[in-house]
Amino acid sequence: MLDMEKNSRFSRSVSMADRSSQLLECLDQLELRVEALRDTATAMEQEKESLLEQIQSLQTSQEMRTISDGEREELTLTASRLLGRTLTVNISVETIRSPQQQDALSKATAIIDEIVGQVLDDLEGARKHLQALHAACISDAHLGPVDQKFQTIVISCALEDQKKIKRRIETLMRNVENSGKTIRITDNYKIDAQKLCAN
Numbered sequence: 001m002l003d004m005e006k007n008s009r010f011s012r013s014v015s016m017a018d019r020s021s022q023l024l025e026c027l028d029q030l031e032l033r034v035e036a037l038r039d040t041a042t043a044m045e046q047e048k049e050s051l052l053e054q055i056q057s058l059q060t061s062q063e064m065r066t067i068s069d070g071e072r073e074e075l076t077l078t079a080s081r082l083l084g085r086t087l088t089v090n091i092s093v094e095t096i097r098s099p100q101q102q103d104a105l106s107k108a109t110a111i112i113d114e115i116v117g118q119v120l121d122d123l124e125g126a127r128k129h130l131q132a133l134h135a136a137c138i139s140d141a142h143l144g145p146v147d148q149k150f151q152t153i154v155i156s157c158a159l160e161d162q163k164k165i166k167r168r169i170e171t172l173m174r175n176v177e178n179s180g181k182t183i184r185i186t187d188n189y190k191i192d193a194q195k196l197c198a199n
Contacts, residue, residue, distance in 0.1 A: 038093055042160075045091045046167070053171055055083050057178060095160045104156035108165055111150055112172070119176065130173050137166040 058064065059079050064072055097105065112133065119126040131144055136151035154162055 041091055041093045044089075045093060048086060048089055048091060049167070049171070051086050052083065053174070055079050055086065057175070059083075061178075093160075095158050097158050097161070100156060101158045101161070104153050105158070105161050105165075107153050108150065108157060108161075111153070112165070112168060116172065123176065127173070127176050130169055130176065134166070134169045134173060137162065137169065 059076065064075065067075070115126050115129050115133070129147075132147040133150050135144055135146040136148070137154055154165055157165065
Protein backbone atom coordinates (compact mmCIF):
# COMPACT_ATOMS: atom_id res chain seq x y z
CA MET A 1 0.00 0.00 0.00
CA LEU A 2 2.81 2.39 0.87
CA ASP A 3 4.56 1.61 -2.42
CA MET A 4 1.39 2.47 -4.36
CA GLU A 5 1.09 5.84 -2.59
CA LYS A 6 4.71 6.62 -3.38
CA ASN A 7 4.24 5.73 -7.04
CA SER A 8 1.10 7.88 -7.21
CA ARG A 9 2.87 10.91 -5.74
CA PHE A 10 5.81 10.35 -8.09
CA SER A 11 3.52 10.14 -11.14
CA ARG A 12 1.76 13.36 -10.18
CA SER A 13 5.02 15.26 -9.75
CA VAL A 14 6.35 14.05 -13.09
CA SER A 15 3.09 15.04 -14.77
CA MET A 16 3.26 18.53 -13.23
CA ALA A 17 6.87 18.88 -14.38
CA ASP A 18 5.83 17.89 -17.90
CA ARG A 19 3.04 20.46 -17.94
CA SER A 20 5.39 23.12 -16.63
CA SER A 21 7.92 22.25 -19.31
CA GLN A 22 5.25 22.44 -22.02
CA LEU A 23 4.03 25.82 -20.78
CA LEU A 24 7.58 27.13 -20.69
CA GLU A 25 8.18 25.92 -24.24
CA CYS A 26 4.96 27.60 -25.35
CA LEU A 27 6.05 30.89 -23.74
CA ASP A 28 9.46 30.61 -25.43
CA GLN A 29 7.73 30.28 -28.82
CA LEU A 30 5.45 33.23 -28.05
CA GLU A 31 8.45 35.33 -27.06
CA LEU A 32 10.03 34.66 -30.46
CA ARG A 33 6.82 35.77 -32.17
CA VAL A 34 6.58 38.90 -30.02
CA GLU A 35 10.15 39.89 -30.93
CA ALA A 36 9.44 39.17 -34.61
CA LEU A 37 6.35 41.40 -34.38
CA ARG A 38 8.38 44.23 -32.86
CA ASP A 39 11.09 43.84 -35.51
CA THR A 40 8.50 43.98 -38.29
CA ALA A 41 6.81 47.04 -36.81
CA THR A 42 10.19 48.76 -36.37
CA ALA A 43 11.04 48.06 -40.02
CA MET A 44 7.69 49.55 -41.07
CA GLU A 45 8.34 52.57 -38.86
CA GLN A 46 11.69 53.10 -40.60
CA GLU A 47 10.08 52.67 -44.03
CA LYS A 48 7.56 55.38 -43.17
CA GLU A 49 10.38 57.71 -42.11
CA SER A 50 12.22 56.97 -45.36
CA LEU A 51 9.15 57.67 -47.50
CA LEU A 52 8.46 60.96 -45.71
CA GLU A 53 12.07 62.03 -46.17
CA GLN A 54 12.10 61.18 -49.88
CA ILE A 55 8.80 62.93 -50.59
CA GLN A 56 9.89 66.05 -48.73
CA SER A 57 13.29 65.97 -50.42
CA LEU A 58 11.58 65.91 -53.81
CA GLN A 59 9.37 68.83 -52.81
CA THR A 60 12.41 71.00 -52.01
CA SER A 61 14.71 69.71 -54.76
CA GLN A 62 16.48 71.92 -57.28
CA GLU A 63 14.65 70.09 -60.08
CA MET A 64 11.30 71.34 -58.75
CA ARG A 65 12.53 74.92 -59.13
CA THR A 66 13.60 74.48 -62.75
CA ILE A 67 10.29 73.28 -64.23
CA SER A 68 7.32 75.37 -65.35
CA ASP A 69 4.83 76.72 -62.84
CA GLY A 70 2.07 74.47 -64.13
CA GLU A 71 4.15 71.32 -63.92
CA ARG A 72 5.47 72.30 -60.48
CA GLU A 73 1.94 72.86 -59.18
CA GLU A 74 0.81 69.45 -60.42
CA LEU A 75 3.84 67.68 -58.96
CA THR A 76 3.49 69.56 -55.67
CA LEU A 77 -0.14 68.48 -55.36
CA THR A 78 0.81 64.87 -56.04
CA ALA A 79 3.65 64.98 -53.50
CA SER A 80 1.34 66.54 -50.90
CA ARG A 81 -1.24 63.82 -51.52
CA LEU A 82 1.40 61.11 -51.07
CA LEU A 83 2.66 62.82 -47.93
CA GLY A 84 -0.84 62.92 -46.50
CA ARG A 85 -1.46 59.25 -47.28
CA THR A 86 1.85 58.26 -45.72
CA LEU A 87 0.93 60.13 -42.56
CA THR A 88 -2.31 58.13 -42.26
CA VAL A 89 -0.19 55.08 -41.45
CA ASN A 90 0.38 55.02 -37.70
CA ILE A 91 3.02 52.64 -36.38
CA SER A 92 4.13 52.76 -32.78
CA VAL A 93 6.71 50.55 -31.13
CA GLU A 94 6.89 51.63 -27.51
CA THR A 95 10.18 51.37 -25.65
CA ILE A 96 10.20 50.35 -22.00
CA ARG A 97 12.44 52.85 -20.18
CA SER A 98 13.66 53.39 -16.67
CA PRO A 99 13.27 56.92 -15.26
CA GLN A 100 16.98 57.51 -15.95
CA GLN A 101 16.60 56.41 -19.58
CA GLN A 102 13.54 58.62 -20.02
CA ASP A 103 15.48 61.59 -18.64
CA ALA A 104 18.42 60.89 -20.97
CA LEU A 105 16.09 60.66 -23.99
CA SER A 106 14.50 64.01 -23.10
CA LYS A 107 17.93 65.65 -22.84
CA ALA A 108 19.13 64.18 -26.15
CA THR A 109 15.93 65.26 -27.91
CA ALA A 110 16.23 68.80 -26.52
CA ILE A 111 19.81 69.12 -27.81
CA ILE A 112 18.81 68.00 -31.32
CA ASP A 113 15.73 70.26 -31.31
CA GLU A 114 17.91 73.23 -30.40
CA ILE A 115 20.19 72.61 -33.38
CA VAL A 116 17.23 72.23 -35.73
CA GLY A 117 15.97 75.61 -34.54
CA GLN A 118 19.33 77.25 -35.35
CA VAL A 119 19.86 75.77 -38.82
CA LEU A 120 18.40 78.66 -40.82
CA ASP A 121 20.55 81.18 -38.93
CA ASP A 122 23.82 79.23 -39.06
CA LEU A 123 23.83 76.48 -41.68
CA GLU A 124 27.55 75.67 -41.42
CA GLY A 125 27.55 75.70 -37.64
CA ALA A 126 24.54 73.39 -37.56
CA ARG A 127 26.21 71.02 -40.03
CA LYS A 128 29.34 70.77 -37.87
CA HIS A 129 27.32 70.33 -34.69
CA LEU A 130 25.23 67.55 -36.27
CA GLN A 131 28.44 65.82 -37.39
CA ALA A 132 29.75 65.95 -33.81
CA LEU A 133 26.47 64.51 -32.51
CA HIS A 134 26.56 61.78 -35.13
CA ALA A 135 30.14 60.89 -34.21
CA ALA A 136 28.96 60.58 -30.62
CA CYS A 137 26.47 57.89 -31.72
CA ILE A 138 29.10 55.76 -33.44
CA SER A 139 31.34 53.55 -31.34
CA ASP A 140 34.14 53.62 -33.94
CA ALA A 141 34.10 57.30 -34.86
CA HIS A 142 37.07 58.70 -36.77
CA LEU A 143 35.15 61.32 -38.73
CA GLY A 144 35.98 64.37 -36.66
CA PRO A 145 35.23 65.85 -33.26
CA VAL A 146 32.87 64.03 -30.92
CA ASP A 147 30.37 65.82 -28.68
CA GLN A 148 31.39 64.10 -25.42
CA LYS A 149 28.48 65.48 -23.41
CA PHE A 150 25.97 64.21 -25.96
CA GLN A 151 27.73 60.84 -26.12
CA THR A 152 27.34 60.40 -22.35
CA ILE A 153 23.64 61.23 -22.63
CA VAL A 154 23.04 58.85 -25.56
CA ILE A 155 24.81 55.97 -23.80
CA SER A 156 22.34 56.44 -20.93
CA CYS A 157 19.37 55.99 -23.30
CA ALA A 158 17.64 52.69 -24.01
CA LEU A 159 19.19 50.77 -26.90
CA GLU A 160 16.17 51.29 -29.17
CA ASP A 161 16.25 55.02 -28.43
CA GLN A 162 19.96 55.15 -29.28
CA LYS A 163 19.18 53.75 -32.74
CA LYS A 164 16.34 56.21 -33.29
CA ILE A 165 18.49 59.16 -32.21
CA LYS A 166 21.21 58.10 -34.66
CA ARG A 167 18.68 57.75 -37.49
CA ARG A 168 17.17 61.15 -36.76
CA ILE A 169 20.57 62.85 -36.83
CA GLU A 170 21.47 61.09 -40.10
CA THR A 171 18.21 62.30 -41.66
CA LEU A 172 18.86 65.86 -40.55
CA MET A 173 22.43 65.72 -41.90
CA ARG A 174 21.14 64.59 -45.30
CA ASN A 175 18.58 67.38 -45.31
CA VAL A 176 21.24 69.96 -44.51
CA GLU A 177 23.56 68.65 -47.22
CA ASN A 178 20.86 68.43 -49.87
CA SER A 179 19.13 71.72 -49.21
CA GLY A 180 22.09 74.09 -49.53
CA LYS A 181 21.38 77.80 -49.19
CA THR A 182 17.65 77.37 -49.85
CA ILE A 183 17.40 75.06 -46.87
CA ARG A 184 14.11 73.88 -45.54
CA ILE A 185 14.72 71.46 -42.72
CA THR A 186 12.34 68.52 -42.73
CA ASP A 187 12.40 66.75 -39.42
CA ASN A 188 10.03 63.77 -39.50
CA TYR A 189 9.89 63.74 -35.72
CA LYS A 190 8.32 67.19 -35.75
CA ILE A 191 5.82 66.74 -38.58
CA ASP A 192 2.39 68.23 -37.95
CA ALA A 193 0.09 65.85 -39.81
CA GLN A 194 -2.83 68.24 -40.00
CA LYS A 195 -0.79 71.06 -41.56
CA LEU A 196 0.80 68.75 -44.11
CA CYS A 197 -2.50 67.15 -45.08
CA ALA A 198 -4.03 70.60 -45.53
CA ASN A 199 -1.43 71.56 -48.18
